[in-house]
Amino acid sequence: MSYTTESIRNIAMTGHSGTGKTTLFEALLHAGGTIQVQGSIERGTTQSDTDAQEKARGHSIDSCIAGIDHGGCHINLIDTAGYHDFRGGTLSALAAVETAMVVVNAINGIEHGTRRMMEHARERGLARVLVVNKIDFEGARLGTLVEKLREAFGAECLPVNLPAQGGKRVLDCFFHTSGATDFSTLAEAHQQILDQVVEIDEATMGAYLDKGESALGPRQLHDAFEQCLREGHLVPICFLSARNGTGVAELLELIERMLPHPGEGNAPPFRNADNTPIAVSGAADDHVIADVFKIINDPFVGKLGIFRVWQGTVRRDSQLFVDDVHKPFKVGHLFRMNAKAHEEIEHAIPGDIAAVAKVEDIHFDAVLHDSHDEDRIHLAPLRFPQPMFGLALEPKHKGQEQKLSLALLRLSEEDPCLRVEHHKELNETVVRGLSDLHLKTVLERMKERYGVEVTTHPPRIAYRETIASQAEGHYRHKKQTGGAGQFGEVFLRVEPLERGTGFEFVDAVKGGVIPGQFLPSVEKGVRQAMDAGAVAGYPMQDLRVTVYDGKHHPVDSKEVAFVSAGRKAFLDAVVKARPIVLEPIVDMEVSIPETSVGDVTGGLAGKRARILGTDAQHGGELLLKAQAPLAELIDYATELKSMTGGRGRYSLDLSHYEPVPAPVQKQLSEAWRPRADED
Secondary structure (H helix, E strand, O other), X not given: OOOOXXXXXXXXXXXXXXXXXXXXXXXXXXXXOOOOOOOOOOOOOOOXXXXXXXXXXOOOOOOEEEEEEEOOEEEEEEEOOOOHHHHHHHHHHHHHOOEEEEEEEOOOEOOHHHHHHHHHHHHOOOEEEEEEEOOOOOOOOHHHHHHHHHHHHOOOEEEOEEEEOOOOEEEEOOOOOOOOOOOOOHHHHHHHHHHHHHOOOHHHHHHHHHHOHHHOOHHHXXXXXXXXXXXXXXXXXXXXXXXXXXXXXXXXXXXXXXXXOOOOXXXXXXXXXXXXXXXXXXXXXXXXXXXXXXXXXXXXXXEEEEEEEEEOOEEOOOEEEEOOEEEEEEOOOEEEEEOOEEEEOOEEOOOOEEEEEXXXXXXXXXXXXXXXXXXXXXXXXXXXXXXOEEEEEEEOOOOOHHHHHHHHHHHHHHOOOOEEEEEHHHOEEEEEEOXXXXXXXXXXXXXXXXXXXXXXXXXXXXXXXXXXXXXXXXXXXXXXXXXXXXXXXXXXXXXXXXXXXOEEEEEOOOOOOOOHHHHHHHXXXXXXXXXXXXXXXXXXXOEEEEEEEEEOOOOOOOHHHHHHHHHXXXXXXXXXXXXXXXXXXXXXXXXXXXXXXXXXXXXXXOOOOEXXXXXXXXXXXXXXXXXXXXXXXXXXXXXXXXXHOOOOEEEEEEEEEEEOOHHHHHHHHHHXXXXXXXX
């Protein structure tokens, strides 16, 4: 099918786990004619859950992209994982679309995944649609759910259709005014949404007030509706059942008629080298600008970089650049992602989602372009959760170190919430993720895809060090070995900065007492000391170093001398500046049965946790919110499982760093001191 930018719709399907996103994905592909038979999660035949682990677990782990050509539109639909553990791919998808479709379980109602995704989509400036699924299930109280959605997300949440006949039908209430529904009159719902839509534009409002509804044609209603979506003035609520197909065709019609195309969406947040916003034209004949939002290491076609085109036309056999890599690559194969299949295409226009294969320089969040004028452009980064769960690992069988390294590289390329760290001082490789389930999945994939088995153990906690007061330090490095000597002398000052600030290096040297060419060496020495730590062997942060005096020798001064002088002057100052160890404090969300609340809160209190509150959930469960030191939560998954009979789940996000208790700092320092003395 040949199509234009105006006929493209890009949609990410998001929401809490268990809402039926994958079943809805199948239903839309079937209704749109992309597939002939709707797949089943139970039978492992869906288009999106193709991985062995996805089939075994019965839920999505990765996002999946498929196209629908229907009614003159090309719809790029992205099915995303609902589990909090795998939200890296879910958040990545938001960078490629104009609309976030947040799916809600009609039985369970608003869950914390619903709130998270509504907030992420709002922050990104996306149009949002609430899709209430499973309306035909027993126990669905749809009228009450609408009230709760409006209470949680604002009065701008309004139904565009209403269920009827016990969830066996839905009736459009945007263009129609009469009919019997399950909980509301169609006329009342029609009036509410019409009043909301005409408010957005003075001309539309004036025509409506002067001549009534008859003055508003389909084009006027579409433009006003789309503007409401773009500006967050309207969040449509759609009812359906993906299981029996009720409302699926109506949702497809809404997508085609009313949702924004790429030219109507909010401008993408691109920045130039100095981080100021820049405009992207969206013109097909302009220079190419595209952003890579997903990487797949495919066993058949190699490394795939999946990108959204924002400007220009990407053509097969053309040349593109990756970021500021000045060597171009040839677009030998250009693909459209279609779930399990990769369809080769000749070109991709603005608004398209496409993929290139076998480009090693390509990476997540890379900007692709065809002109060196754009080699400093980047897309404003998404806000990803910090991976806090860690496992130190080593290959189970000798000789597999290189295979392990390659496997971790490939897996981390695909997952923006997976981090791989190499600690040289301990000869330790640590992989960090969002949960124990996240890391378990990574290890299983490493075995299945790359044939690498590992043994694991808990890693060191990511403590940090800083200082609590200002102090000055000095060191003279002087060495004579018979030939040319080494000489460098440094006076510097250290002072604490606000938590999370990082590091500042200030040159306050006057009179050339330390020549300019040696100041980078002083900074190098300081950074070496900061990386190694001064109290317990952990990296230092949140401090300023000001070099204000020193001496040099016209013959003996060398870079190595000032590296040494800078490092030791810094350590001299830190000892006097009340050094402290900082520990990571995490925000916790713990989903538990109400019957376990006493045991869980008591257990957390014993881990130096602060309970922040609870929210009632569906089915007699509570969502408990707390803050706790990460060091206290190493074996928490096992403890929570024991206290809740296996029903408890939790997630962590890094909140901030704060000083450890004095006994803990003493213990950490004493454990590190022998290693430091050996070094």
